[in-house]
Amino acid sequence: MTFITILDYIGTFAFAISGIRLASAKHFDWFGAYVIGLVTAVGGGTLRDLLLGCTPFWMTQPSYLIVTGFALIAVLILGDKVIHMHNTIFIFDAIGLALFTVVGIEKSNAAGFPMFVGIIMGTLTGAAGGVFRDTLINEEPLIFRKDIYAIACILGGFVYYLCDFIGLHTALTGTATAVTVILIRIIAVKYHISLPTLKGEESKNTDK
Amino acid sequence: MTFITILDYIGTFAFAISGIRLASAKHFDWFGAYVIGLVTAVGGGTLRDLLLGCTPFWMTQPSYLIVTGFALIAVLILGDKVIHMHNTIFIFDAIGLALFTVVGIEKSNAAGFPMFVGIIMGTLTGAAGGVFRDTLINEEPLIFRKDIYAIACILGGFVYYLCDFIGLHTALTGTATAVTVILIRIIAVKYHISLPTLKGEESKNTDK
Amino acid sequence: MTFITILDYIGTFAFAISGIRLASAKHFDWFGAYVIGLVTAVGGGTLRDLLLGCTPFWMTQPSYLIVTGFALIAVLILGDKVIHMHNTIFIFDAIGLALFTVVGIEKSNAAGFPMFVGIIMGTLTGAAGGVFRDTLINEEPLIFRKDIYAIACILGGFVYYLCDFIGLHTALTGTATAVTVILIRIIAVKYHISLPTLKGEESKNTDK
Numbered sequence: 001m002t003f004i005t006i007l008d009y010i011g012t013f014a015f016a017i018s019g020i021r022l023a024s025a026k027h028f029d030w031f032g033a034y035v036i037g038l039v040t041a042v043g044g045g046t047l048r049d050l051l052l053g054c055t056p057f058w059m060t061q062p063s064y065l066i067v068t069g070f071a072l073i074a075v076l077i078l079g080d081k082v083i084h085m086h087n088t089i090f091i092f093d094a095i096g097l098a099l100f101t102v103v104g105i106e107k108s109n110a111a112g113f114p115m116f117v118g119i120i121m122g123t124l125t126g127a128a129g130g131v132f133r134d135t136l137i138n139e140e141p142l143i144f145r146k147d148i149y150a151i152a153c154i155l156g157g158f159v160y161y162l163c164d165f166i167g168l169h170t171a172l173t174g175t176a177t178a179v180t181v182i183l184i185r186i187i188a189v190k191y192h193i194s195l196p197t198l199k200g201e202e203s204k205n206t207d208k
Numbered sequence: 209m210t211f212i213t214i215l216d217y218i219g220t221f222a223f224a225i226s227g228i229r230l231a232s233a234k235h236f237d238w239f240g241a242y243v244i245g246l247v248t249a250v251g252g253g254t255l256r257d258l259l260l261g262c263t264p265f266w267m268t269q270p271s272y273l274i275v276t277g278f279a280l281i282a283v284l285i286l287g288d289k290v291i292h293m294h295n296t297i298f299i300f301d302a303i304g305l306a307l308f309t310v311v312g313i314e315k316s317n318a319a320g321f322p323m324f325v326g327i328i329m330g331t332l333t334g335a336a337g338g339v340f341r342d343t344l345i346n347e348e349p350l351i352f353r354k355d356i357y358a359i360a361c362i363l364g365g366f367v368y369y370l371c372d373f374i375g376l377h378t379a380l381t382g383t384a385t386a387v388t389v390i391l392i393r394i395i396a397v398k399y400h401i402s403l404p405t406l407k408g409e410e411s412k413n414t415d416k
Numbered sequence: 417m418t419f420i421t422i423l424d425y426i427g428t429f430a431f432a433i434s435g436i437r438l439a440s441a442k443h444f445d446w447f448g449a450y451v452i453g454l455v456t457a458v459g460g461g462t463l464r465d466l467l468l469g470c471t472p473f474w475m476t477q478p479s480y481l482i483v484t485g486f487a488l489i490a491v492l493i494l495g496d497k498v499i500h501m502h503n504t505i506f507i508f509d510a511i512g513l514a515l516f517t518v519v520g521i522e523k524s525n526a527a528g529f530p531m532f533v534g535i536i537m538g539t540l541t542g543a544a545g546g547v548f549r550d551t552l553i554n555e556e557p558l559i560f561r562k563d564i565y566a567i568a569c570i571l572g573g574f575v576y577y578l579c580d581f582i583g584l585h586t587a588l589t590g591t592a593t594a595v596t597v598i599l600i601r602i603i604a605v606k607y608h609i610s611l612p613t614l615k616g617e618e619s620k621n622t623d624k
Contacts, residue, residue, distance in 0.1 A: 023352070024406035031359055032352025033406050046259075051462075051472055056259055062324045075406070116478045131552070136339070138348045140554045144439070144448025151447055198440035198449050198491070231560070232614035239567055240560025241614050254467075264467055270532045283614070344547070346556045 004099070009067050011096020014089055015041040016071035017082060019133045024075060026137050033075070036133055038068045043129035048104050048121045052111045094185040098178035100125040101153040105160050105177070119157030126153040126181075148188035151195065156181035212307070217275050219304020222297055223249040224279035225290065227341045232283065234345050241283070244341055246276045251337035256312050256329045260319045302393040306386035308334040309361040313368050313385070327365030334361040334389075356396035359403065364389035420515070425483050427512020430505055431457040432487035433498065435549045440491060442553050449491070452549055454484045459545035464520050464537045468527045510601040514594035516541040517569040521576050521593070535573030542569040542597075564604035567611065572597035 019040030023033040104125030108118040127150040163173035227248030231241040266272040312333030316326040335358040371381035435456030439449040520541030524534040543566040579589035
């Protein structure tokens with residue numbers, strides 16, 4: 001098992017935990033919690049693969065389903081203790097976000113798409129699973145209102161293509177991208193940095 | 209018209225009815241009700257076909273659109289009487305769930321995917337349409353909180369591969385799978401069997 | 417830049433504005449508003465391309481991302497003034513709906529699908545982006561309850577295949593279709609024409 005594979009499992013585990021915790025707050029059953037965990041972990045990569053015209057990555061090996069199973073077991077055994085492991089989960093989540101961004105960009109490049117598609121695919125791989133999670137549990141997507149999250153993937157994407165442009169080795173390019181994503185996440189959360197919000201009047205078109 | 213085709217139409221009709229009823233409770237217009245009915249009936253199989261890389265099944269013949277039209281007409285004519293036909297609709301729905309599970313597994317096998325993908329595709333074909341339905345009408349998906357529903361597809365999937373492993377004829381394997389799904393649904397509803405739910409504290413991350 | 421391209425950008429701009437306005441009413445941040453605008457503008461065509469088995473159209477040229485960026489800037493600079501430009505936005509939106517319908521039908525025909533698929537693809541291209549928008553901002557889809565909107569695409573689709581059947585030139589067929597969609601939209605809004613709604617009793621199945 002390579003170092004990248006270990007990081008991949010850590011990220012999958014952290015993403016699944018975030019889905020299972022929110023499903024738990026909604027009192028979903030075990031099956032529902034598992035599905036929400038799985039969608040959070042593999043949803044972004046699945047959308048990426050459908051857009052790129054590839055077979056979804058989790059359909060060729062079951063490890064993502066198994067890691068999500070371990071995440072469910074962890075929440076069942078540890079219960080609310082998991083919620084209090086804030087910092088560990090935050091770092092795991094940042095590692096996942098960083099790695100998924102790099103994987104998304106590289107898969108887009110391998111399929112022959114230009115830079116702007118690569119940055120979108122990196123961002124979707126990292127951030128779209130959380131949007132599916134929030135849609136399924138019937139909440140407004142968190143990343144559209146809070147923190148710098150998807151923006152970390154986008155900035156990481158620019159770092160990727162910059163390193164690539166100046167001719168850095170692939171491994172170095174990937175590492176620089178991942179470190180960028182993780183650092184931006186740490187700085188954004190530590191200093192409560194958010195994007196400005198739009199403050200429109202209530203639209204008259206809404207039907208409530 | 210073969211026996212399987214008749215079962216397929218019965219299942220499609222029952223799934224469409226479930227969508228149209230819920231759209232009706234939300235006071236959607238006829239078009240909205242039709243779309244919700246159609247998404248409930250063909251949404252799961254469409255997701256399956258996109259994941260497997262096939263052309264969605266309803267794009268090669270219009271019968272699913274027509275059956276959904278009949279379901280809308282039935283609700284328009286019979287109105288609340290349809291709601292009181294509980295048992296008939298329940299059995300039709302269970303037949304649909306069972307047949308869709310078998311179809312999903314067989315399509316996955318035909319595309320060359322392993323057992324764990326087949327069980328997921330069977331479950332998606334049976335249960336994902338209802339999740340799309342609930343998301344579109346802005347409710348939490350029912351199957352994540354109530355009853356044994358998707359679990360019936362999963363257990364049916366294990367029965368399928370068990371029968372396949374011991375060398376049963378395809379028709380027998382399919383029948384055993386379908387009977388398993390229907391029986392589990394009947395037992396689960398009759399004896400109010402549900403999965404345990406997760407009881408997490410309210411997550412502090414939610415933004416309300 | 418051809419006349420069609422200009423219409424395409426006008427439609428994209430209007431669709432993006434509608435998404436950004438609703439995101440603004442929900443106090444999303446700039447990134448969230450941009451994503452909602454983009455999904456509204458390109459979501460329908462993306463679903464169409466996935467169903468048809470093509471590469472999503474925006475992945476081969478970045479202009480749709482750029483037009484959406486201009487829409488965000490317009491809302492940021494003009495603020496609530498945009499909301500009061502009702503009539504201009506309405507006409508732009510109708511132009512987008514009309515053009516997207518024609519594009520969807522032609523792409524379906526080019527992929528070799530029959531008439532009923534073409535009408536669905538035209539309707540999805542025009543109307544599905546708004547459904548994704550409403551799902552992401554956690555509202556019931558507007559087009560399932562209000563106005564004649566998707567129905568304009570469907571009727572436009574029938575006009576398309578009628579013109580095609582009597583042997584009209586492609587450009588004339590497209591124009592007749594687009595004019596039909598725009599006229600139906602204007603008439604529906606001017607005379608407050610809606611489809612009848614379904615008035616079911618509250619379903620006992622819902623879990624609230």
